[in-house]
Every structure is written in structure tokens, then in C-alpha cells.
Amino acid sequence: xAATKTTFTRDAGLQSRMLLTMFLLGAxxxxxxxxxxAAGVQGFMILLIAGGFAALQFFTSDKLALHAMGARxxxxxxxxxxxxxxxxxxxxxDLPKPKIAVAYTEMPNAFAIGKSQKSATVCATTxxxxxxxxxxxxxxxxxxxxxxxxxxxxxxxxxxxxxxxxAMILQFGFLFGGGHGDDDDGPGFLVILxxxxxxxxxxxxxxxxxxxxxxxSADRGxxxxxxxxxxxASALRKIASGMDRLPQQDLRAANEMSAFFIASxxxxxxxxxxxxxxxxxxxxxxxxxxxxxxxxTLAAA
Amino acid sequence: MGFLDAIMGGKKKLKAPPxxxxxFAMSTAYVTLSAxxxxxxxxxxxxxxxxxxxxxxxxxxxxxxxxLAGTGADTGTTISTSxxxxxxxxxxxxxxxxEDLVVGVNAVSDALMVGGYGDRVLAAVFxxxxxxxxxxxxIYNYKRGHWYPFVPASGTQARDGERExxxxxxxxxxxxxxxxxxxxxPLWGIPI
Numbered sequence: 308x309a310a311t312k313t314t315f316t317r318d319a320g321l322q323s324r325m326l327l328t329m330f331l332l333g334a335x336x337x338x339x340x341x342x343x344x345a346a347g348v349q350g351f352m353i354l355l356i357a358g359g360f361a362a363l364q365f366f367t368s369d370k371l372a373l374h375a376m377g378a379r380x381x382x383x384x385x386x387x388x389x390x391x392x393x394x395x396x397x398x399x400x401d402l403p404k405p406k407i408a409v410a411y412t413e414m415p416n417a418f419a420i421g422k423s424q425k426s427a428t429v430c431a432t433t434x435x436x437x438x439x440x441x442x443x444x445x446x447x448x449x450x451x452x453x454x455x456x457x458x459x460x461x462x463x464x465x466x467x468x469x470x471x472x473x474a475m476i477l478q479f480g481f482l483f484g485g486g487h488g489d490d491d492d493g494p495g496f497l498v499i500l501x502x503x504x505x506x507x508x509x510x511x512x513x514x515x516x517x518x519x520x521x522x523x524s525a526d527r528g529x530x531x532x533x534x535x536x537x538x539x540a541s542a543l544r545k546i547a548s549g550m551d552r553l554p555q556q557d558l559r560a561a562n563e564m565s566a567f568f569i570a571s572x573x574x575x576x577x578x579x580x581x582x583x584x585x586x587x588x589x590x591x592x593x594x595x596x597x598x599x600x601x602x603x604t605l606a607a608a
Numbered sequence: 609m610g611f612l613d614a615i616m617g618g619k620k621k622l623k624a625p626p627x628x629x630x631x632f633a634m635s636t637a638y639v640t641l642s643a644x645x646x647x648x649x650x651x652x653x654x655x656x657x658x659x660x661x662x663x664x665x666x667x668x669x670x671x672x673x674x675x676l677a678g679t680g681a682d683t684g685t686t687i688s689t690s691x692x693x694x695x696x697x698x699x700x701x702x703x704x705x706x707e708d709l710v711v712g713v714n715a716v717s718d719a720l721m722v723g724g725y726g727d728r729v730l731a732a733v734f735x736x737x738x739x740x741x742x743x744x745x746x747i748y749n750y751k752r753g754h755w756y757p758f759v760p761a762s763g764t765q766a767r768d769g770e771r772e773x774x775x776x777x778x779x780x781x782x783x784x785x786x787x788x789x790x791x792x793x794p795l796w797g798i799p800i
Contacts, residue, residue, distance in 0.1 A: 399751070
């Protein structure tokens with residue numbers, strides 16, 4: 308039966324790199340929690356407070372993100388083309404329909420937010436809708452739907468939890484830790500501070516790597532949904548050249564959320580510190596998929 | 609989609625397509641629709657899919673169209689194709705016998721699946737009219753193996769939700785109806 312034949316094969320290399328990154332991140336965090344507990348009451352308290360903050364952030368981030376981008380939900384009557392395009396992609400990706408929002412800015416970008424598949428929102432800027440052809444825009448929207456399908460908001464929130472704990476401890480430590488003349492903080496606090504520093508630096512690097520892998524996954528997912536890897540590649544090229552020409556002021560509000568954008572709004576950042584893989588690498592991957600399609604090796608296999 | 613798939617950045621292939629007998633349920637369900645509720649076939653159905661710009665894909669489509677034309681000589685089914693504004697291709701089948709339509713639609717999806725392109729199929733659409741002459745569509749979602757009614761209303765992307773639910777109640781359990789109402793995706797610009 309033809310049930311196992313599909314348009315694309317899996318990318319085992321990407322999956323194993325992603326798994327290794329998640330394993331390292333997990334191991335790092337387990338060690339960190341160990342240190343916090345060994346340090347006694349202080350460490351435990353910090354963990355609790357940070358947990359509260361993270362939960363608060365998790366439950367309010369959607370509205371904040373939309374608001375920061377100046378985005379507004381649009382009805383099918385206001386944006387019929389966008390709605391019907393996404394409805395069809397949802398059938399193809401087997402997803403419930405997300406809310407659809409539009410941000411009124413010239414910056415060409417798109418992003419997806421939402422804690423679950425059912426509460427997700429995808430947002431496109433007016434800039435990207437003007438810049439791209441329908442097929443290219445479809446590729447970008449399929450990329451955002453792939454983020455929703457892969458639950459990337461949830462995964463990056465969990466991945467960043469202990470990193471933000473470490474960051475809090477560092478800030479807290481520098482503000483108050485050195486302030487007291489007497490030494491009643493004891494050596495325990497110093498250990499926590501040092502451990503936090505290590506965790507902060509390492510987890511930051513690992514999270515950036517994880518985020519890049521998830522971008523590759525979402526590109527792949529988009530190609531799978533639309534069957535048109537080249538359309539997304541072409542969109543990425545247009546976005547990349549378009550963003551270089553735009554003023555930086557537009558990007559202020561965007562930095563915080565860059566993980567879920569179609570393209571990172573930041574300027575060129577060295578490889579290790581980037582949330583998004585370089586455009587050339589992403590386009591290269593998409594062209595590889597297009598090559599697989601064109602030679603028909605997969606369908607004949 | 610399981611937990612592990614989500615962690616690993618998504619399934620790299622879609623799940624196996626649902627059994628074809630869910631599509632064929634239309635031939636028996638139509639007896640009820642027509643006899644008890646005055647919903648008659650308009651003698652036309654269509655299957656919509658994403659065309660790939662590759663030689664292999666076009667060869668499979670051409671071969672399948674040839675096959676349909678061949679069987680059409682016996683059954684009286686005629687076919688035509690069109691592309692819509694979203695870049696999807698529709699293969700439209702005309703035949704007054706709904707069973708021939710179901711068989712024809714299944715032949716198209718089957719050819720694509722055997723060729724390895726089953727995940728390109730978006731949906732099958734069957735067109736009906738009720739006793740007042742109003743359009744009623746039944747849409748078959750291949751990914752989920754479920755049917756749902758779709759009744760467009762006048763106005764931009766407006767649909768008659770009440771009528772859709774009435775039609776669902778009429779059909780009862782004779783068709784595998786999509787249980788989640790939010791998955792009753794409309795299809796705009798249906799060419800039949």
C-alpha cells in the first residue's frame with residue numbers, strides 16, 4: 308500500500324542534533340537545581356519566585372506580544388485572502404485554525420504565538436503582505452503554522468525557564484549580594500552566584516542552538532505543507548534584502564520576541580548567538596528539498 | 609500528533625491516509641439525502657490538490673487524467689481542470705450518477721497516493737442543491753477521513769452555519785462527520 312510514501316523524507320541529522328542540544332540543556336538544568344537545593348532555603352526560595360514570574364509571563368505573553376507589535380486581529384471580511392489561505396494550510400497541516408492578526412508596520416515579518424495549538428495566533432505585517440507574492444506569503448504562513456504544530460512557544464518557554472532563574476539570581480546577587488558588610492550570606496550564596504553565571508552563559512548558547520534547529524524544522528514543515536520549498540526560499544531572500552534597507556528604530560519592540568519571527572529582526576550576529584540560522588543556510592536546506600522533489604527520487608523510491 | 613513528535617520538531621511524514629470506505633460512504637448516504645430531505649446532486653464533484661511543479665508529478669496527473677477519460681467513456685463521466693487564485697488545482701467531474709462521481713474522485717486520490725503524493729490532496733467536494741435550489745456542499749477532508757457540510761451565504765466569506773448544522777442532523781450517522789466544528793474549514797472559490 309502507498310500509505311508510507313510521502314513527498315519528503317525525514318532529516319535524521321537535524322533531529323539528532325536537536326536531541327543532543329535538549330539533552331545537554333536538560334543535564335545543565337538538573338545540575339543547576341542540584342546546586343540550588345544543596346545551597347538550602349535560599350536556593351529553593353529563588354526557584355519558587357522565578358517560577359511564579361515565568362508562569363505570569365507565560366500566561367500574559369500573547370497579548371503583550373501582539374500589543375508590542377501594534378497588531379490587531381482581523382476578521383475574514385477584512386482580510387479574506389489571508390483567511391482562506393490559512394484555512395487551506397490548516398487542512399494540509401491538520402491544525403485547528405489559529406486567530407489571524409495583522410501588524411501595521413513596513414517591516415516585512417511574520418510570527419506565531421500561543422501556548423497551545425488551539426489558542427495560537429499568527430500575525431503578518433502589512434509590509435510582508437505587500438512585499439511577497441501569494442505563493443511566497445503562503446510559504447511564510449506555513450512556516451508559522453509549523454511553529455504552532457511543533458509547539459515551539461511552549462518548548463522555548465520551558466527551555467528558557469532555568470536560564471531566567473539564573474539571570475534573576477545574577478541580577479539579585481549583584482544588587483544585594485555584595486551590599487552587606489557582614490558575611491551572613493555565607494559561602495552558599497557565592498556558590499549559587501557562580502553556578503548561575505555558568506548556567507546563564509551555557510544555557511544561552513544551547514537555547515540559541517535549539518532555536519536555530521527549530522527554525523530549520525519549521526522551514527521543513529512549511530515545505531511539507533505547501534509542497535513548494537522554492538516559494539519559501541524566494542520569500543526568505545526577499546525578506547533578507549528588504550530588512551537590510553529598513554531603519555533600525557522599527558525593531559526596538561521586536562527584539563524580545565525574535566525567536567518566533569520568520570526572520571530575525573536583528574542585524575548580523577555571530578553564528579553562536581543568533582536565534583535564527585543564517586538565511587543562506589535556510590535557503591540551502593529548502594533548495595535541497597526542492598532538489599529531492601525535482602529529481603523525483605522520493606516518489607519513485 | 610504525539611508528544612515526541614512535538615519535541616522533535618514535528619512529524620517528518622503525515623500519518624497514513626484514512627481508509628477509502630469513508631469516502632464511499634457518500635454513495636449510500638446520498639440515498640437518504642435525496643429521498644428524505646430533497647437534497648439532490650448537481651451532477652458534479654471535484655477534488656482539489658496542490659500541484660507540484662515537477663515532471664514526475666505532472667506525469668502522474670496526466671496518466672491519471674487519461675485513465676479517467678478512458679473509464680469515463682463507459683460511465684459517462686466527463687472531466688475538466690482549473691486552477692484557483694491560491695494556486696491549487698481542481699479536477700472537476702461531471703456525472704449525474706453520484707456513485708460514478710465517488711468512484712472517479714477516488715480514482716484521482718488513489719493515483720496521487722500510489723505516486724507518493726497523497727499528502728498534496730486538500731479535499732474532495734460534492735455539490736448538491738436543496739428543494740429551494742440553494743447550494744449545499746459536502747467536503748471530504750482526506751487527512752482526517754471526515755465529511756462536513758458547507759453552505760456559503762451571500763457576502764464576503766459568509767456561510768450559513770444554521771443550515772450546515774441542519775444538514776448534519778439530516779445525515780445522522782450515515783456519513784463519518786467531522787466531530788470538531790472548528791475543523792469545518794470553508795473552501796472559498798469552489799468552481800462547481
